[in-house]
Every structure is written in C-alpha cells, then in structure tokens.
Amino acid sequence: MTRYDDDLRLAHTIADQVDSHTLSRFKALDLAVSTKPDTTPVTDADTAAEEMIRATLHHARTRDAIVGEEFGETGHGSRRWVVDPIDGTKNFVRGVPVWATLIGLLDGDEAVVGLVSAPALGRRWWAAKGSGAWTGKSLAAASRMHVSEVEQLADASFSYSSLGGWEERGRLESLLDLGRSAWRTRAYGDFWSYMLVAEGAVDIAAEPELALHDMAALVPIVTEAGGRFTSLSGAPGPFGGDAVATNGRLHETVLDRLAARD
Known part of the structure; x- marks a missing residue:
C-alpha cells in the first residue's frame, strides 16, 4: 500500500506557516472583506493564505495539481491537493474562533491525506491512508482518534x-x-x-x-x-x-x- 507520510508532514509544515498568518489577521481592524459572485464573503486573509499554500506546493510538489477555493484548479497531475484557506469565513469575519485551514490530497479519486488546523481553537486534526486519525499540536504530540460506539x-x-x-x-x-x-x-x-x-x-x-x-x-x-x-x-x-x-x-x-x- 502506498504511504503518504511525507505528504502529511508537508501538510503540517504548510499549516504551521498559514496559521501564523491567519491568526494575525483574525479580528484585525483593517481586515478587507468582499463578496464573491456566489454571495459568500472572502477576506484578504483567505486569498493570502491560499497564495502561501500554493507557493509551497508549487515548490515541493511540482507534478501535483492544486484545487483551491479562491483560485480554482491549476496543474494536471493525477494527485490533487485540495485546499480551503479558511473554512468558516463568516465566523472569521465576525470574530468567532471556529474556522480552520483545510488541506487535503486526492490520489486519483481517493482522498488519502487530510489536515484541519484551527489555530484560534488551538486544535489540529489529521490523517493519512493506513496511518490512523490523530489530533494534537504536532506530529510528535498527538493522540489517536476513534469514532464512538453508539448504535442507537x-x-x-x-x-x-x-x-x-x-x-x-x-x-x-x-x-x-x-x-x-x-x-x-x-x-x-x-x-x-x-x-x-x-x-x-x-x-x-x-x-x-x-x-x-x-x-x-x-x-x-x-x-x-x-x-x-x-x-x-x-x-x-x-x-x-x-x-x-x-x-x-x-x-x-x-x-x-x-x-x-x-
């Protein structure tokens, strides 16, 4: 089975960079907010965060495609990084700390890596195919997650x-x-x-x-x-x-x- 540990480590590195930026813009008095054609809000933090993610991926994964909420799809590889720079932009705009950067990797049509980083909550969650699901502040300080056993x-x-x-x-x-x-x-x-x-x-x-x-x-x-x-x-x-x-x-x-x- 193909392992995706290196891709997961890359996702953590990217999230560390992006978290610093998004936290610095959270509740910023000069935050620029505009409305997209679908009537949802977008901020300067969204676009800058996606640009940061794309820059790192272009350098580290030159053959992979990228799909982002703000700038669409670029590249034509069978592996596609799928990113949402700020999931929960409406919360971000209103000062609610429930928002996160989402970084996923598709290999063909299979989702094989996922990382969710919510710095305002001080939480991060991640998984790679065959490696389990984890939460913590870093790869070295994490606990494994399991769904509930509720049956009714x-x-x-x-x-x-x-x-x-x-x-x-x-x-x-x-x-x-x-x-x-x-x-x-x-x-x-x-x-x-x-x-x-x-x-x-x-x-x-x-x-x-x-x-x-x-x-x-x-x-x-x-x-x-x-x-x-x-x-x-x-x-x-x-x-x-x-x-x-x-x-x-x-x-x-x-x-x-x-x-x-x-």
Whole structure:
C-alpha cells in the first residue's frame, strides 16, 4: 500500500506557516472583506493564505495539481491537493474562533491525506491512508482518534448546518425528523462537526450543500478514525455535493432518515 507520510508532514509544515498568518489577521481592524459572485464573503486573509499554500506546493510538489477555493484548479497531475484557506469565513469575519485551514490530497479519486488546523481553537486534526486519525499540536504530540460506539439513534448526538440549505434541498422535514429521534442536536457547523465525529464526541454530522474543497480534507480523518463519510445518496468520498459522516454504525439509518420526501 502506498504511504503518504511525507505528504502529511508537508501538510503540517504548510499549516504551521498559514496559521501564523491567519491568526494575525483574525479580528484585525483593517481586515478587507468582499463578496464573491456566489454571495459568500472572502477576506484578504483567505486569498493570502491560499497564495502561501500554493507557493509551497508549487515548490515541493511540482507534478501535483492544486484545487483551491479562491483560485480554482491549476496543474494536471493525477494527485490533487485540495485546499480551503479558511473554512468558516463568516465566523472569521465576525470574530468567532471556529474556522480552520483545510488541506487535503486526492490520489486519483481517493482522498488519502487530510489536515484541519484551527489555530484560534488551538486544535489540529489529521490523517493519512493506513496511518490512523490523530489530533494534537504536532506530529510528535498527538493522540489517536476513534469514532464512538453508539448504535442507537436515540443515544446519538447529531450536528447539522443551518436550516435554510436543508429547506432549499427539500429535506427540512427529514432533518427535523432525524433531530427529533436523536438524543441531542447541535449546529456546531463547518469542519468542526466532522472532527467531533472523528473524536467520538458527536455521532452524526450532515450538510446539504458542500464543495470539494469543503470535504476533501475531512474524508480521510473521519474514515481513518473508523467512521463513514458519504453523500446524502450514499456515495463514498467528497464528490457528491453534500455530506453525511457517522460512526459507521448509524450510517444507513441516517441516510434513510435524511432521504428527500415528496
């Protein structure tokens, strides 16, 4: 089996560089915020962070392609680095510390490396195919993660995104039905929901509308922790445009509950 330890170490090096920059711009009085064509916000911190990531990857992985939220896709290699410089930009803009840099690696159509760094929370999570999922401040100071062993929906903690997207996708009633059946519901949002699944603190996370850059880094972390990550239709991986992550034991039940209703 191909090992991706060197790629994971590179992702950590990049995250160390980017964390310093994004933290310096968090709550900055001169933060420049504009609106993209899809009406989502982007800041000077987003664009500068992605430029930093791209510069390092261009030097260290010359044959690999890069897919980024802010500058699209460059290169044509079968290996693609997929990056979201700041996942949770709305939180970043409002001074909420729940935001992170996501760095993922696809080898063909398989997500094989994922790193999520949330410096304002003082947290980092990572995984490489076959190497397990870990959390800590560095490779040398880490603890292994495992999903929960909860088997019944009535005992499960469920984290979801804002209600508007579920309503637009015709799945609001399905979401509410799942929430009523679960032991606990919270909207932790963005990357954090999925990292809590990997840690075993949450059992289910789901969102109705996501892009590749939102998910590529999350998939290896959840799956290497023993969980499942699919689209709402059940297709594995980060390509379905939406996401369900669970501890595995609850996955089929959750997919059934979140199915669109006529």
